[in-house]
Amino acid sequence: MLSATLIARGLGPLRRGWARVLAVVCLLAVALAAAWDTAVYFALLLGGRIATPLPFPSSVLVLALSLALAVTAARSGPARVWSSGQVARSLATAAGVACALPLLLMLTFGPTRYAREADAIVVFGARVYSDGTPSLALADRVDEGIRLYHRGLAPSLIMSGAIDEDHGVSEPQAMKARAIAAGVPASAIVLDELGVDNRGDGRADCRMVAAARGATGAGGQPLLSPAAGQAAVRARMDGYQVCRALRAASSTAGALIIAMTGHGLASDTENVKKAGFDLHLIKPVDPEALARIIHDSPLVHAPRLDLR
Structure with a gap:
Protein backbone atom coordinates (compact mmCIF):
# COMPACT_ATOMS: atom_id res chain seq x y z
CA MET A 1 0.00 0.00 0.00
CA PHE A 109 24.00 -0.65 10.30
CA GLY A 110 27.10 -2.51 9.14
CA PRO A 111 29.65 -1.12 11.67
CA THR A 112 27.27 -1.56 14.63
CA ARG A 113 28.56 -4.10 17.15
CA TYR A 114 26.20 -6.01 19.44
CA ALA A 115 28.81 -8.09 21.27
CA ARG A 116 28.33 -8.35 25.04
CA GLU A 117 28.70 -10.94 27.79
CA ALA A 118 26.19 -13.79 27.53
CA ASP A 119 25.52 -17.32 28.71
CA ALA A 120 26.30 -18.82 25.30
CA ILE A 121 27.16 -17.90 21.74
CA VAL A 122 24.71 -19.39 19.23
CA VAL A 123 25.99 -19.86 15.67
CA PHE A 124 23.34 -20.69 13.08
CA GLY A 125 24.11 -23.07 10.27
CA ALA A 126 24.40 -22.57 6.54
CA ARG A 127 25.48 -24.67 3.58
CA VAL A 128 28.18 -27.32 3.98
CA TYR A 129 29.64 -29.05 0.92
CA SER A 130 29.78 -32.81 0.54
CA ASP A 131 33.45 -32.94 1.60
CA GLY A 132 32.61 -31.18 4.88
CA THR A 133 33.92 -27.79 3.81
CA PRO A 134 31.73 -24.96 5.13
CA SER A 135 30.44 -22.37 2.71
CA LEU A 136 31.82 -18.82 2.93
CA ALA A 137 28.70 -17.69 4.76
CA LEU A 138 28.98 -20.46 7.35
CA ALA A 139 32.73 -19.98 7.77
CA ASP A 140 32.20 -16.28 8.43
CA ARG A 141 29.53 -17.01 11.08
CA VAL A 142 31.67 -19.59 12.84
CA ASP A 143 34.74 -17.35 12.79
CA GLU A 144 32.77 -14.53 14.39
CA GLY A 145 31.57 -16.91 17.11
CA ILE A 146 35.16 -18.04 17.66
CA ARG A 147 36.31 -14.42 18.02
CA LEU A 148 33.59 -13.73 20.59
CA TYR A 149 34.52 -16.88 22.51
CA HIS A 150 38.22 -15.99 22.62
CA ARG A 151 37.27 -12.53 23.88
CA GLY A 152 35.73 -14.26 26.89
CA LEU A 153 32.18 -13.04 26.26
CA ALA A 154 30.63 -16.48 26.82
CA PRO A 155 31.82 -19.89 28.04
CA SER A 156 29.99 -21.99 25.43
CA LEU A 157 29.45 -22.16 21.69
CA ILE A 158 26.16 -23.66 20.48
CA MET A 159 26.40 -24.86 16.87
CA SER A 160 22.82 -25.01 15.58
CA GLY A 161 22.07 -26.42 12.15
CA ALA A 162 20.88 -29.48 10.29
CA ILE A 163 22.15 -32.58 8.52
CA ASP A 164 22.07 -32.25 4.75
CA GLU A 165 19.49 -34.62 3.31
CA ASP A 166 21.44 -35.11 0.06
CA HIS A 167 24.96 -35.97 1.21
CA GLY A 168 24.44 -36.50 4.95
CA VAL A 169 27.02 -33.96 6.12
CA SER A 170 26.21 -32.30 9.44
CA GLU A 171 26.43 -28.50 9.56
CA PRO A 172 27.10 -28.44 13.33
CA GLN A 173 29.84 -31.08 12.99
CA ALA A 174 31.60 -28.98 10.32
CA MET A 175 31.20 -25.90 12.52
CA LYS A 176 32.61 -27.76 15.50
CA ALA A 177 35.65 -28.95 13.54
CA ARG A 178 36.42 -25.38 12.45
CA ALA A 179 36.08 -24.07 15.99
CA ILE A 180 38.34 -26.79 17.46
CA ALA A 181 40.95 -26.04 14.80
CA ALA A 182 40.85 -22.40 15.97
CA GLY A 183 41.57 -23.36 19.58
CA VAL A 184 38.08 -23.73 21.07
CA PRO A 185 37.98 -26.77 23.40
CA ALA A 186 35.51 -29.49 22.45
CA SER A 187 34.02 -29.34 25.95
CA ALA A 188 32.85 -25.77 25.26
CA ILE A 189 30.92 -26.74 22.12
CA VAL A 190 27.32 -27.94 22.12
CA LEU A 191 25.74 -29.31 18.95
CA ASP A 192 22.12 -28.84 17.87
CA GLU A 193 21.56 -30.88 14.71
CA LEU A 194 17.78 -30.43 14.70
CA GLY A 195 17.73 -26.69 14.10
CA VAL A 196 14.37 -25.72 12.51
CA ASP A 197 13.51 -22.19 13.61
CA ASN A 198 16.53 -19.95 14.22
CA ARG A 199 14.85 -17.53 16.59
CA GLY A 200 13.10 -20.20 18.62
CA ASP A 201 16.10 -22.53 18.72
CA GLY A 202 18.52 -19.78 19.70
CA ARG A 203 16.43 -18.37 22.51
CA ALA A 204 15.63 -21.80 23.91
CA ASP A 205 19.24 -23.00 23.70
CA CYS A 206 20.61 -19.91 25.43
CA ARG A 207 18.00 -19.94 28.17
CA MET A 208 18.57 -23.64 28.73
CA VAL A 209 22.30 -23.04 29.21
CA ALA A 210 21.53 -20.15 31.56
CA ALA A 211 19.11 -22.27 33.56
CA ALA A 212 21.48 -25.19 33.80
CA ARG A 213 24.55 -23.20 34.77
CA GLY A 214 25.37 -23.86 38.40
CA ALA A 215 22.60 -26.46 38.73
CA THR A 216 23.26 -29.91 40.13
CA GLY A 217 21.56 -33.24 39.66
CA ALA A 218 19.83 -35.26 42.33
CA GLY A 219 23.13 -36.88 43.29
CA GLY A 220 24.89 -33.54 43.69
CA GLN A 221 26.73 -33.86 40.37
CA PRO A 222 26.89 -30.82 38.06
CA LEU A 223 23.97 -30.79 35.65
CA LEU A 224 26.35 -30.02 32.79
CA SER A 225 28.86 -32.67 33.81
CA PRO A 226 31.97 -33.59 31.83
CA ALA A 227 30.36 -36.92 30.93
CA ALA A 228 27.28 -35.14 29.60
CA GLY A 229 29.37 -32.66 27.66
CA GLN A 230 31.48 -35.37 26.07
CA ALA A 231 28.39 -37.36 25.09
CA ALA A 232 26.67 -34.32 23.64
CA VAL A 233 29.54 -33.45 21.32
CA ARG A 234 30.53 -36.96 20.32
CA ALA A 235 30.70 -37.21 16.53
CA ARG A 236 27.73 -38.67 14.69
CA MET A 237 25.63 -39.32 17.81
CA ASP A 238 22.00 -38.32 17.50
CA GLY A 239 19.90 -37.18 20.44
CA TYR A 240 18.57 -40.65 21.17
CA GLN A 241 22.07 -42.09 21.38
CA VAL A 242 23.19 -39.24 23.63
CA CYS A 243 20.26 -39.89 25.98
CA ARG A 244 21.06 -43.59 26.19
CA ALA A 245 24.71 -42.77 26.90
CA LEU A 246 23.71 -40.41 29.70
CA ARG A 247 21.37 -43.00 31.22
CA ALA A 248 24.15 -45.58 31.09
CA ALA A 249 26.60 -43.32 32.96
CA SER A 250 26.27 -43.51 36.74
CA SER A 251 26.83 -39.77 37.20
CA THR A 252 23.96 -38.82 34.86
CA ALA A 253 21.63 -41.82 35.06
CA GLY A 254 19.12 -39.85 37.12
CA ALA A 255 19.52 -36.52 35.34
CA LEU A 256 16.64 -34.56 33.84
CA ILE A 257 16.87 -35.07 30.07
CA ILE A 258 14.51 -33.19 27.77
CA ALA A 259 14.07 -33.92 24.06
CA MET A 260 13.41 -31.01 21.71
CA THR A 261 12.46 -32.00 18.17
CA GLY A 262 11.27 -30.11 15.13
CA HIS A 263 8.26 -32.37 14.56
CA GLY A 264 5.63 -34.01 16.73
CA LEU A 265 5.25 -37.24 14.81
CA ALA A 266 4.07 -40.37 16.60
CA SER A 267 7.37 -42.04 15.71
CA ASP A 268 9.29 -39.18 17.36
CA THR A 269 7.28 -39.57 20.56
CA GLU A 270 7.85 -43.33 20.60
CA ASN A 271 11.59 -42.97 19.99
CA VAL A 272 11.84 -40.35 22.74
CA LYS A 273 10.18 -42.71 25.23
CA LYS A 274 12.37 -45.64 24.25
CA ALA A 275 15.55 -43.57 24.55
CA GLY A 276 14.72 -42.59 28.13
CA PHE A 277 13.93 -38.89 27.91
CA ASP A 278 11.89 -37.38 30.74
CA LEU A 279 10.00 -34.90 28.52
CA HIS A 280 9.38 -34.28 24.83
CA LEU A 281 9.02 -30.66 23.65
CA ILE A 282 8.24 -29.52 20.10
CA LYS A 283 10.20 -26.62 18.62
CA PRO A 284 10.00 -23.69 18.84
CA VAL A 285 10.16 -24.01 22.61
CA ASP A 286 9.19 -21.12 24.86
CA PRO A 287 12.41 -20.33 26.79
CA GLU A 288 10.60 -19.19 29.95
CA ALA A 289 8.59 -22.42 30.04
CA LEU A 290 11.75 -24.49 29.54
CA ALA A 291 13.57 -22.65 32.30
CA ARG A 292 10.65 -23.23 34.69
CA ILE A 293 10.59 -26.94 33.85
CA ILE A 294 14.29 -27.22 34.68
CA HIS A 295 13.93 -25.08 37.80
CA ASP A 296 10.93 -26.97 39.18
CA SER A 297 12.11 -30.48 38.39
CA PRO A 298 12.78 -32.68 41.47
CA LEU A 299 15.76 -34.07 39.55
CA VAL A 300 17.48 -30.68 39.51
CA HIS A 301 18.68 -28.46 42.33
CA ALA A 302 19.16 -25.14 40.53
CA PRO A 303 19.69 -21.59 41.78
CA ARG A 304 16.68 -19.27 41.56
CA LEU A 305 16.17 -17.96 38.03
CA ASP A 306 15.08 -14.47 37.04
CA LEU A 307 12.44 -15.22 34.42
CA ARG A 308 11.22 -11.67 33.91
Whole structure:
Protein backbone atom coordinates (compact mmCIF):
# COMPACT_ATOMS: atom_id res chain seq x y z
CA MET A 1 0.00 0.00 0.00
CA LEU A 2 2.83 2.37 0.87
CA SER A 3 4.62 1.63 -2.41
CA ALA A 4 1.43 2.23 -4.40
CA THR A 5 0.94 5.53 -2.54
CA LEU A 6 4.44 6.73 -3.32
CA ILE A 7 4.17 5.74 -6.98
CA ALA A 8 0.82 7.50 -7.31
CA ARG A 9 2.22 10.62 -5.64
CA GLY A 10 5.26 10.58 -7.88
CA LEU A 11 3.08 10.61 -10.98
CA GLY A 12 1.43 13.81 -9.81
CA PRO A 13 -0.62 15.41 -7.01
CA LEU A 14 -3.31 13.19 -5.55
CA ARG A 15 -6.60 14.65 -6.80
CA ARG A 16 -9.07 12.83 -4.55
CA GLY A 17 -9.41 13.72 -0.90
CA TRP A 18 -9.58 10.14 0.32
CA ALA A 19 -6.37 9.32 -1.56
CA ARG A 20 -4.53 12.22 0.10
CA VAL A 21 -5.75 11.13 3.53
CA LEU A 22 -4.70 7.53 2.89
CA ALA A 23 -1.26 8.65 1.70
CA VAL A 24 -0.72 10.86 4.74
CA VAL A 25 -1.82 8.09 7.14
CA CYS A 26 0.51 5.56 5.53
CA LEU A 27 3.47 7.94 5.56
CA LEU A 28 2.85 9.00 9.16
CA ALA A 29 2.72 5.32 10.17
CA VAL A 30 6.12 4.82 8.56
CA ALA A 31 7.41 7.95 10.30
CA LEU A 32 6.13 6.67 13.66
CA ALA A 33 7.85 3.32 13.19
CA ALA A 34 11.08 5.09 12.20
CA ALA A 35 10.85 7.36 15.25
CA TRP A 36 10.42 4.35 17.53
CA ASP A 37 13.34 2.58 15.90
CA THR A 38 15.48 5.70 16.34
CA ALA A 39 14.56 5.96 20.03
CA VAL A 40 15.39 2.28 20.62
CA TYR A 41 18.70 2.69 18.79
CA PHE A 42 19.87 5.58 20.95
CA ALA A 43 18.60 3.90 24.13
CA LEU A 44 20.73 0.84 23.33
CA LEU A 45 23.68 3.05 22.40
CA LEU A 46 23.54 5.11 25.60
CA GLY A 47 23.02 1.95 27.65
CA GLY A 48 26.18 0.39 26.25
CA ARG A 49 24.32 -2.50 24.60
CA ILE A 50 25.66 -1.59 21.15
CA ALA A 51 28.70 0.29 19.84
CA THR A 52 29.34 2.01 16.52
CA PRO A 53 31.85 4.47 15.06
CA LEU A 54 28.97 6.28 13.31
CA PRO A 55 26.08 6.93 15.76
CA PHE A 56 23.57 7.79 13.05
CA PRO A 57 20.77 5.28 12.36
CA SER A 58 19.27 5.14 8.88
CA SER A 59 15.85 5.38 10.52
CA VAL A 60 16.53 9.11 11.04
CA LEU A 61 16.54 9.63 7.28
CA VAL A 62 13.46 7.44 6.89
CA LEU A 63 11.72 9.58 9.50
CA ALA A 64 12.65 12.84 7.77
CA LEU A 65 11.69 11.62 4.30
CA SER A 66 8.37 10.19 5.49
CA LEU A 67 7.39 13.46 7.15
CA ALA A 68 8.41 15.47 4.09
CA LEU A 69 6.44 13.18 1.78
CA ALA A 70 3.42 13.35 4.11
CA VAL A 71 3.42 17.15 3.82
CA THR A 72 3.59 17.08 0.02
CA ALA A 73 1.01 14.29 -0.22
CA ALA A 74 -1.51 16.40 1.69
CA ARG A 75 -1.38 19.11 -0.98
CA SER A 76 -3.69 19.09 -3.99
CA GLY A 77 -2.85 20.50 -7.39
CA PRO A 78 -3.38 20.23 -11.13
CA ALA A 79 -2.52 17.09 -13.04
CA ARG A 80 1.13 16.83 -14.03
CA VAL A 81 2.16 16.78 -17.68
CA TRP A 82 5.31 14.77 -18.15
CA SER A 83 8.03 15.66 -20.67
CA SER A 84 10.65 13.21 -21.86
CA GLY A 85 13.30 15.06 -19.84
CA GLN A 86 11.23 14.79 -16.64
CA VAL A 87 10.73 11.08 -17.22
CA ALA A 88 14.48 10.58 -17.68
CA ARG A 89 15.33 12.59 -14.57
CA SER A 90 12.74 10.72 -12.51
CA LEU A 91 14.08 7.34 -13.63
CA ALA A 92 17.64 8.44 -12.88
CA THR A 93 16.60 9.63 -9.42
CA ALA A 94 14.82 6.34 -8.72
CA ALA A 95 17.92 4.37 -9.79
CA GLY A 96 20.13 6.56 -7.61
CA VAL A 97 17.93 6.02 -4.57
CA ALA A 98 17.84 2.26 -5.19
CA CYS A 99 21.65 2.18 -5.24
CA ALA A 100 22.05 4.53 -2.28
CA LEU A 101 19.81 2.61 0.13
CA PRO A 102 22.07 -0.48 0.41
CA LEU A 103 25.10 1.78 0.83
CA LEU A 104 23.27 3.70 3.54
CA LEU A 105 22.55 0.49 5.41
CA MET A 106 26.20 -0.59 5.10
CA LEU A 107 27.41 2.72 6.53
CA THR A 108 24.91 2.93 9.40
CA PHE A 109 24.00 -0.65 10.30
CA GLY A 110 27.10 -2.51 9.14
CA PRO A 111 29.65 -1.12 11.67
CA THR A 112 27.27 -1.56 14.63
CA ARG A 113 28.56 -4.10 17.15
CA TYR A 114 26.20 -6.01 19.44
CA ALA A 115 28.81 -8.09 21.27
CA ARG A 116 28.33 -8.35 25.04
CA GLU A 117 28.70 -10.94 27.79
CA ALA A 118 26.19 -13.79 27.53
CA ASP A 119 25.52 -17.32 28.71
CA ALA A 120 26.30 -18.82 25.30
CA ILE A 121 27.16 -17.90 21.74
CA VAL A 122 24.71 -19.39 19.23
CA VAL A 123 25.99 -19.86 15.67
CA PHE A 124 23.34 -20.69 13.08
CA GLY A 125 24.11 -23.07 10.27
CA ALA A 126 24.40 -22.57 6.54
CA ARG A 127 25.48 -24.67 3.58
CA VAL A 128 28.18 -27.32 3.98
CA TYR A 129 29.64 -29.05 0.92
CA SER A 130 29.78 -32.81 0.54
CA ASP A 131 33.45 -32.94 1.60
CA GLY A 132 32.61 -31.18 4.88
CA THR A 133 33.92 -27.79 3.81
CA PRO A 134 31.73 -24.96 5.13
CA SER A 135 30.44 -22.37 2.71
CA LEU A 136 31.82 -18.82 2.93
CA ALA A 137 28.70 -17.69 4.76
CA LEU A 138 28.98 -20.46 7.35
CA ALA A 139 32.73 -19.98 7.77
CA ASP A 140 32.20 -16.28 8.43
CA ARG A 141 29.53 -17.01 11.08
CA VAL A 142 31.67 -19.59 12.84
CA ASP A 143 34.74 -17.35 12.79
CA GLU A 144 32.77 -14.53 14.39
CA GLY A 145 31.57 -16.91 17.11
CA ILE A 146 35.16 -18.04 17.66
CA ARG A 147 36.31 -14.42 18.02
CA LEU A 148 33.59 -13.73 20.59
CA TYR A 149 34.52 -16.88 22.51
CA HIS A 150 38.22 -15.99 22.62
CA ARG A 151 37.27 -12.53 23.88
CA GLY A 152 35.73 -14.26 26.89
CA LEU A 153 32.18 -13.04 26.26
CA ALA A 154 30.63 -16.48 26.82
CA PRO A 155 31.82 -19.89 28.04
CA SER A 156 29.99 -21.99 25.43
CA LEU A 157 29.45 -22.16 21.69
CA ILE A 158 26.16 -23.66 20.48
CA MET A 159 26.40 -24.86 16.87
CA SER A 160 22.82 -25.01 15.58
CA GLY A 161 22.07 -26.42 12.15
CA ALA A 162 20.88 -29.48 10.29
CA ILE A 163 22.15 -32.58 8.52
CA ASP A 164 22.07 -32.25 4.75
CA GLU A 165 19.49 -34.62 3.31
CA ASP A 166 21.44 -35.11 0.06
CA HIS A 167 24.96 -35.97 1.21
CA GLY A 168 24.44 -36.50 4.95
CA VAL A 169 27.02 -33.96 6.12
CA SER A 170 26.21 -32.30 9.44
CA GLU A 171 26.43 -28.50 9.56
CA PRO A 172 27.10 -28.44 13.33
CA GLN A 173 29.84 -31.08 12.99
CA ALA A 174 31.60 -28.98 10.32
CA MET A 175 31.20 -25.90 12.52
CA LYS A 176 32.61 -27.76 15.50
CA ALA A 177 35.65 -28.95 13.54
CA ARG A 178 36.42 -25.38 12.45
CA ALA A 179 36.08 -24.07 15.99
CA ILE A 180 38.34 -26.79 17.46
CA ALA A 181 40.95 -26.04 14.80
CA ALA A 182 40.85 -22.40 15.97
CA GLY A 183 41.57 -23.36 19.58
CA VAL A 184 38.08 -23.73 21.07
CA PRO A 185 37.98 -26.77 23.40
CA ALA A 186 35.51 -29.49 22.45
CA SER A 187 34.02 -29.34 25.95
CA ALA A 188 32.85 -25.77 25.26
CA ILE A 189 30.92 -26.74 22.12
CA VAL A 190 27.32 -27.94 22.12
CA LEU A 191 25.74 -29.31 18.95
CA ASP A 192 22.12 -28.84 17.87
CA GLU A 193 21.56 -30.88 14.71
CA LEU A 194 17.78 -30.43 14.70
CA GLY A 195 17.73 -26.69 14.10
CA VAL A 196 14.37 -25.72 12.51
CA ASP A 197 13.51 -22.19 13.61
CA ASN A 198 16.53 -19.95 14.22
CA ARG A 199 14.85 -17.53 16.59
CA GLY A 200 13.10 -20.20 18.62
CA ASP A 201 16.10 -22.53 18.72
CA GLY A 202 18.52 -19.78 19.70
CA ARG A 203 16.43 -18.37 22.51
CA ALA A 204 15.63 -21.80 23.91
CA ASP A 205 19.24 -23.00 23.70
CA CYS A 206 20.61 -19.91 25.43
CA ARG A 207 18.00 -19.94 28.17
CA MET A 208 18.57 -23.64 28.73
CA VAL A 209 22.30 -23.04 29.21
CA ALA A 210 21.53 -20.15 31.56
CA ALA A 211 19.11 -22.27 33.56
CA ALA A 212 21.48 -25.19 33.80
CA ARG A 213 24.55 -23.20 34.77
CA GLY A 214 25.37 -23.86 38.40
CA ALA A 215 22.60 -26.46 38.73
CA THR A 216 23.26 -29.91 40.13
CA GLY A 217 21.56 -33.24 39.66
CA ALA A 218 19.83 -35.26 42.33
CA GLY A 219 23.13 -36.88 43.29
CA GLY A 220 24.89 -33.54 43.69
CA GLN A 221 26.73 -33.86 40.37
CA PRO A 222 26.89 -30.82 38.06
CA LEU A 223 23.97 -30.79 35.65
CA LEU A 224 26.35 -30.02 32.79
CA SER A 225 28.86 -32.67 33.81
CA PRO A 226 31.97 -33.59 31.83
CA ALA A 227 30.36 -36.92 30.93
CA ALA A 228 27.28 -35.14 29.60
CA GLY A 229 29.37 -32.66 27.66
CA GLN A 230 31.48 -35.37 26.07
CA ALA A 231 28.39 -37.36 25.09
CA ALA A 232 26.67 -34.32 23.64
CA VAL A 233 29.54 -33.45 21.32
CA ARG A 234 30.53 -36.96 20.32
CA ALA A 235 30.70 -37.21 16.53
CA ARG A 236 27.73 -38.67 14.69
CA MET A 237 25.63 -39.32 17.81
CA ASP A 238 22.00 -38.32 17.50
CA GLY A 239 19.90 -37.18 20.44
CA TYR A 240 18.57 -40.65 21.17
CA GLN A 241 22.07 -42.09 21.38
CA VAL A 242 23.19 -39.24 23.63
CA CYS A 243 20.26 -39.89 25.98
CA ARG A 244 21.06 -43.59 26.19
CA ALA A 245 24.71 -42.77 26.90
CA LEU A 246 23.71 -40.41 29.70
CA ARG A 247 21.37 -43.00 31.22
CA ALA A 248 24.15 -45.58 31.09
CA ALA A 249 26.60 -43.32 32.96
CA SER A 250 26.27 -43.51 36.74
CA SER A 251 26.83 -39.77 37.20
CA THR A 252 23.96 -38.82 34.86
CA ALA A 253 21.63 -41.82 35.06
CA GLY A 254 19.12 -39.85 37.12
CA ALA A 255 19.52 -36.52 35.34
CA LEU A 256 16.64 -34.56 33.84
CA ILE A 257 16.87 -35.07 30.07
CA ILE A 258 14.51 -33.19 27.77
CA ALA A 259 14.07 -33.92 24.06
CA MET A 260 13.41 -31.01 21.71
CA THR A 261 12.46 -32.00 18.17
CA GLY A 262 11.27 -30.11 15.13
CA HIS A 263 8.26 -32.37 14.56
CA GLY A 264 5.63 -34.01 16.73
CA LEU A 265 5.25 -37.24 14.81
CA ALA A 266 4.07 -40.37 16.60
CA SER A 267 7.37 -42.04 15.71
CA ASP A 268 9.29 -39.18 17.36
CA THR A 269 7.28 -39.57 20.56
CA GLU A 270 7.85 -43.33 20.60
CA ASN A 271 11.59 -42.97 19.99
CA VAL A 272 11.84 -40.35 22.74
CA LYS A 273 10.18 -42.71 25.23
CA LYS A 274 12.37 -45.64 24.25
CA ALA A 275 15.55 -43.57 24.55
CA GLY A 276 14.72 -42.59 28.13
CA PHE A 277 13.93 -38.89 27.91
CA ASP A 278 11.89 -37.38 30.74
CA LEU A 279 10.00 -34.90 28.52
CA HIS A 280 9.38 -34.28 24.83
CA LEU A 281 9.02 -30.66 23.65
CA ILE A 282 8.24 -29.52 20.10
CA LYS A 283 10.20 -26.62 18.62
CA PRO A 284 10.00 -23.69 18.84
CA VAL A 285 10.16 -24.01 22.61
CA ASP A 286 9.19 -21.12 24.86
CA PRO A 287 12.41 -20.33 26.79
CA GLU A 288 10.60 -19.19 29.95
CA ALA A 289 8.59 -22.42 30.04
CA LEU A 290 11.75 -24.49 29.54
CA ALA A 291 13.57 -22.65 32.30
CA ARG A 292 10.65 -23.23 34.69
CA ILE A 293 10.59 -26.94 33.85
CA ILE A 294 14.29 -27.22 34.68
CA HIS A 295 13.93 -25.08 37.80
CA ASP A 296 10.93 -26.97 39.18
CA SER A 297 12.11 -30.48 38.39
CA PRO A 298 12.78 -32.68 41.47
CA LEU A 299 15.76 -34.07 39.55
CA VAL A 300 17.48 -30.68 39.51
CA HIS A 301 18.68 -28.46 42.33
CA ALA A 302 19.16 -25.14 40.53
CA PRO A 303 19.69 -21.59 41.78
CA ARG A 304 16.68 -19.27 41.56
CA LEU A 305 16.17 -17.96 38.03
CA ASP A 306 15.08 -14.47 37.04
CA LEU A 307 12.44 -15.22 34.42
CA ARG A 308 11.22 -11.67 33.91
